[in-house]
Amino acid sequence: MDGLFSINELAEAFDISARAIRFYEDKGLIAPERVGSRRVYTKRDRGRLQLILRGKRLGFSLAEIREYLDMYDQDPTQQAQIRLLLEKVSERRMQLEQQMIDIQDTLSDLEDIETQIKARL
Amino acid sequence: MDGLFSINELAEAFDISARAIRFYEDKGLIAPERVGSRRVYTKRDRGRLQLILRGKRLGFSLAEIREYLDMYDQDPTQQAQIRLLLEKVSERRMQLEQQMIDIQDTLSDLEDIETQIKARL
DNA sequence: TTATTAGTTAACGTTTACGTAAAGTAATTC
DNA sequence: GAATTACTTTACGTAAACGTTAACTAATAA
Missing domain, CATH: 1.20.5 (Single alpha-helices involved in coiled-coils or other helix-helix interfaces)
Structure with missing residues (x-):
């Protein structure tokens, strides 16, 4: 619980569905660690999700958001x-x-x- | 030509496709007169189309825009x-x-x- | 007369961003 | 040990807003 979140915790925190979060993962926007089969999100993952949602509010498509996130990741x-x-x-x-x-x-x-x-x- | 427009004239004027304009008609947002089978748009129709596009820019769905247009039409x-x-x-x-x-x-x-x-x- | 242009209807296809079962697993609670 | 909770994957379904043939017609230009 020390800075780690379950998918439903994040879903609730950001008022979106767990399905949506999995969908973002499918599309390569986020890649949480697993403990067994379960997704575990770090603070950094949480920040990433926040960026995703900001991008959405700005009207960008998930594909575009992915590009920007990749960019943030790169050098x-x-x-x-x-x-x-x-x-x-x-x-x-x-x-x-x-x-x-x-x-x-x-x-x-x-x-x-x-x-x-x-x-x- | 005196204040009357063809579908392609309007399409070009507003930089949208004729298909889009027909689609709006399908959805009941606009209802131009016909000359034979061809659509003829009056200035008023043109204004209506402008309202439609403004609504779109504002992020409203065509269904919502239709409601508002209906409202404008009513008393x-x-x-x-x-x-x-x-x-x-x-x-x-x-x-x-x-x-x-x-x-x-x-x-x-x-x-x-x-x-x-x-x-x- | 034969292209060409400008329009028509009908209908299936496409994309995005998920929703919604269905069926299963793993860990905890009673 | 049975039920509940919290997940999981797979996969089909959906809504919006057109795009895209296809096949046809009517009027005009060469």
């Missing part, structure tokens, strides 16, 4: 790959900025409608 | 439904805010790595 002097990730993140940020504009446009449309409603009362 | 005095949409948009905005935090966390991680790299040189 961190691979500047080129870090630039690639920076680009991806920057792309994503541009998308988010567009989404923010979309949100504001939508809210503005809704305000118009509400104004019209109130005008009728 | 706009249905306050309850507008509140529902406002809620959905607000939820989405919260997600976006989380994503912004994720982006910043990621950028900050990357900065750390870059700093380490530079320190080694």
